[in-house]
Amino acid sequence: MPPAGTSPEVRVPSTAPTWLVPPALLGAAATAALVLTPDDAAEAAAWTGAGVGVLTVGFLARLAARRRAETHALRAHHAEREAELRRRLRVQEAETVRLAAELPVAVTRLQEGALVDEALAGLATGSGLTPELEEAHQVVLRSVIEAVEAEEGLRDSAQRAFVNIARRVQAIVHQQSQDLREMEDKHGDDPDVFGDLLHLDHGTALIGRLADSIAVLGSARPGRQWQQDVPLFNVLRGSMSRILDYRRVDLHSVADVAVVGPAVEPLIHAVAELLDNATRYSPPQTRVHLTAVEVQSGVAVEVEDAGIGLTDEARGRAERALAHASAGLDLDDLGETPRLGLAVVGRLAQANGFTVSLRPSAYGGIRAVLTVPQRLVTVTSAPGGQIARAASLPPIRQRPWPTSSDPAPGAAPGTRTGAAPVPAADPDLPARAPKRPTGPRPSPAEEPSAADLPRAANGLPQRRRHPNAQPPRGMRPAAPPPPSPAASDGPAEPRVEPGIWLAAFHNGVSGEPAAADPSRRGDDEPSSEGE
Structure with missing residues (x-):
């Protein structure tokens, strides 16, 4: 041996x-x-x-x-x-x-x-190997690469299937939202029916957010795209409208900046997921605080809740989940009972350059900080952004008050015929077009100049009373005589629907575009076409 x-x-x-x-x-x-x-x-x-x-x-x-x-x-x-x-x-x-x-x-x-x-x-081919061993290495490598390619093909097919399903749901949700808008316009004078329609509209928005989350997990963009810059305040309001317990969210100080169009929908969705986690994992009687401040690297959006908080180990797992999703999440990693919140936020952060961190909150819960990079932030086009422009009400209709010699057609005695102004909708969405006035307006040429006015004893111009001038606010004119039958047969003033103001308010909260007048459609209207 x-x-x-x-x-x-x-x-x-x-x-x-x-x-x-x-x-x-x-x-x-x-x-x-x-x-x-x-x-x-x-x-x-x-x-x-x-x-x-x-x-x-x-x-x-x-x-x-x-x-x-x-x-x-x-x-x-x-x-x-x-x-x-x-x-x-x-x-x-x-x-x-x-x-x-x-x-x-x-x-x-x-x-x-x-x-x-x-x-x-x-x-690279290694040197010093025998031809037989080198050939064996190449065979093994090709087998491994081909197996990985087949697995990647299956994963891509599954992701495309998820995205296609999400797109179908988004199309159904979009059609459902349009139908609900038409029903709200039709039944706006019935408070009970209108309230039920608003409730259904909010539920439809929640379904749309879930469909968007599935699309994001499939490496696709959310369905909606924005062409114009949107103020950050409106972006945060849109995020609040996409969660169930939006009444518990307190929106505090917000930086007077705007978000570029391509980043609007991802930011709305990411903040909505953070708000949903904050409201879902905190006591129902507590408040969730939402703020946005400018920092050196961009804008920091902070979401604080008063929940039970996270231990160091749990916070580490959450941060690892965010990092794993940012690096590229596989659908198989979600498990049988997937938690979509952090996974969706991680994918959106990876695709748009956001950074997300979790810290202990002063209220005992979690403080999530989402930082938007400077390249996605711009200045607003007016002081206060579109909020300031939307806060101004439409001009009051200038109609002559009826007199004894010129009664107003179809007007009751002692009543004002001007239509009440309608509050503007959410400025980040197209507002409902107010009804245009049809009555005569005083022409600027008809106003007397200062040189034509009579002078008082002190030499100052004395304004003459206009025959059709309106009385000061708070004063009522003398009651005119009853209108003649011929005057009462004139065209009636269009009646303002009682539910229009509530629909406009809900449009701003729900983040859905309203059916605006084509003549009022401007450059600020976002594109609602999906990807």
């Missing part, structure tokens, strides 16, 4: 002095012959035995020397072979380590859309 650590095909000769055995046996035989032979033949036998012994010893000595030379040669060959094998093992180990380091790079290239041959071409 060969010694341990030696090659099985190399035999190492024994180092014991076995060549001494034949001379010893020969000497013993010669001694026995001398003892047994007669005296007259003993001398001849002794010389013969001595000669044979010398020859034998010489032959054996030469044979032993030859064996020693062969032994040294075999040992040298064995050492060389062992060194070569060790060198090959080191080369193979280095090649295996190199492939282990480069294989993830090839898989990443494959996930980014590269072909199998392109991914394999990026792997």
Whole structure:
């Protein structure tokens, strides 16, 4: 059996002095012959035995020397072979380590859309390998890359299926929202029906947010796209309208900035997910605080709740979930009972450059800070943004008050015929167009100039009373006589629907575009087309 650590095909000769055995046996035989032979033949036998012994010893000595030379040669060959094998093992180990380091790079290239041959071409061929081993490595690498490509194909198919399902749901939700808007306009004079329609409209918005979340998890954009910049205040209001417990959210100070159009919908959705988590995992009697302040790197949106908070371990898991989603979340990682909130926020943050951090809140809960980069923030076009423009009410209709000689057609005595102003809708969405006045307006040319006015005793101009001037606010004109039958047959003033103001308010809260007058449609109207 060969010694341990030696090659099985190399035999190492024994180092014991076995060549001494034949001379010893020969000497013993010669001694026995001398003892047994007669005296007259003993001398001849002794010389013969001595000669044979010398020859034998010489032959054996030469044979032993030859064996020693062969032994040294075999040992040298064995050492060389062992060194070569060790060198090959080191080369193979280095090649295996190199492939282990480069294989993830090839898989990443494959996930980014590269072909199998392109991914394999990026792997350098190691030197010092035998052709057989190098070919075996290439076969193994190709098998691994092809398996990864097949898995990526299945994952992409699943993501596309998710996105297609989400798009179908979004289309249904969009159509449902349009139908609800028409019903709200139709039944605006019935408070009970109108309230139920608003409740259904809010539920439809929640379904739309869920469909948007599924689309985001499938590496797609949310359905809606905005072409114009939107004030940050309106963006946060839109986020509040997409959660169930929006009444618990207190919107505090908001930076007077605007968000660029492509980032509006992702920011609305990300803040809505943070608000939903804050209201869902905090006591129902507590408030959720929402603020937005300017920082050096952009704008920081803070969501604070008064829940039970998170331990260091739980907060670490949540931050790892955000980081994992930002790095690229697989749908298989969601599990059987997926939690979409942080996963959706992470995907939106990765796609748009947001940064999200979780910290302990002063109210005992969690403080989520979402930072919008400076490149996605711009200044508003007017002081206060579109909020200031939307806060101004439509001009009051200037209609002449009826007199005894000029009664107002169809007007009751002592009543004002002007239509009441309608509050503007949410400025981040198209507002409902107010009904245009049809009555005569005083022309600026009809107003008397200061030179034409009569002078008082002190030299100052004295304003003359206009025959159709309106009385001061709070004063009522004298009751005119009853209108004539001919005047009462004139066209009646269009009646303002009682539910229009509530629909306008709900449009601002729900974040859904209202059916505006085409003549009022301007550049600030966002595009509601999906991706």
